[in-house]
Amino acid sequence: xxxxxxxxxxxxxxxxxxxxxxxxxxxxxxxxxxxxxxxxxxxxxxxxxxxxxxxxxxxxxxxxxxxxxxxxxxxxxxxxxxxxxxxxxxxxxxxxxxxxxxxxxxxxxx
Amino acid sequence: xxxxxxxxxxxxxxxxxxxxxxxxxxxxxxxxxxxxxxxxxxxxxxxxxxxxxxxxxxxxxxxxxxxxxxxxxxxxxxxxxxxxxxxxxxxxxxxxxxxxxxxxxxxxxxxxxxxxx
Numbered sequence: 271x272x273x274x275x276x277x278x279x280x281x282x283x284x285x286x287x288x289x290x291x292x293x294x295x296x297x298x299x300x301x302x303x304x305x306x307x308x309x310x311x312x313x314x315x316x317x318x319x320x321x322x323x324x325x326x327x328x329x330x331x332x333x334x335x336x337x338x339x340x341x342x343x344x345x346x347x348x349x350x351x352x353x354x355x356x357x358x359x360x361x362x363x364x365x366x367x368x369x370x371x372x373x374x375x376x377x378x379x380x
Numbered sequence: 381x382x383x384x385x386x387x388x389x390x391x392x393x394x395x396x397x398x399x400x401x402x403x404x405x406x407x408x409x410x411x412x413x414x415x416x417x418x419x420x421x422x423x424x425x426x427x428x429x430x431x432x433x434x435x436x437x438x439x440x441x442x443x444x445x446x447x448x449x450x451x452x453x454x455x456x457x458x459x460x461x462x463x464x465x466x467x468x469x470x471x472x473x474x475x476x477x478x479x480x481x482x483x484x485x486x487x488x489x490x491x492x493x494x495x496x497x
Contacts, residue, residue: 274422304486311493312490312491313472313488313489313490313491314423314472314488315487315488316485316486316487319485357422357423365411365413365476365484365486366411366413366425366428366436368425368486370422370423370424371422372420372421372422373422
């Protein structure tokens with residue numbers, strides 16, 4: 271079983287739509303969680319950290335479910351610029367222990 | 381966030397040769413790492429670059445193949461030695477910076493696209 275599993279997509283949505291991605295992780299010792307976005311042929315960029323209580327940053331909402339070992343990312347009012355690959359990244363402790371998922375690709379169309 | 385300059389941005393190399401990738405940060409950072417992202421794959425940590433001492437390598441990566449230097453807190457190099465086509469990949473420098481009280485985050489350089497013929 272992979273340490274991090276994500277639906278590769280692509281998720282094709284129209285502008286203005288709401289879209290959600292899930293990610294499951296296998297290591298129950300994971301303590302920290304992040305979402306990164308990666309544009310084609312670019313470096314990953316931190317989108318948001320995921321806190322136990324869930325957190326929101328503008329149109330983006332991240333949730334953590336430790337019991338079921340998954341995290342989610344919800345994007346509201348999708349923009350064309352949201353088109354990217356979204357990487358789920360749990361960590362069992364410290365930045366040396368980050369495990370990157372292969373990502374979910376999102377395509378937002380006019 | 382820190383400004384990370386990585387070069388070269390891309391290179392095409394012959395097998396058997398070596399390439400050194402440089403990473404320069406505009407501020408002191410707590411940690412520096414080197415990652416690899418092979419086509420269609422997720423990011424894999426190669427090693428932690430330690431200032432003034434030998435790098436800490438992850439399983440599957442060795443110093444002879446990927447020598448790393450970090451002479452100070454803001455600069456590091458990764459060398460890909462005796463290259464083969466299997467080394468074709470994107471190599472990424474990353475750093476941990478403190479963005480606030482007890483708040484550290486990981487940022488990436490723009491990457492080096494390496495193609496080995």
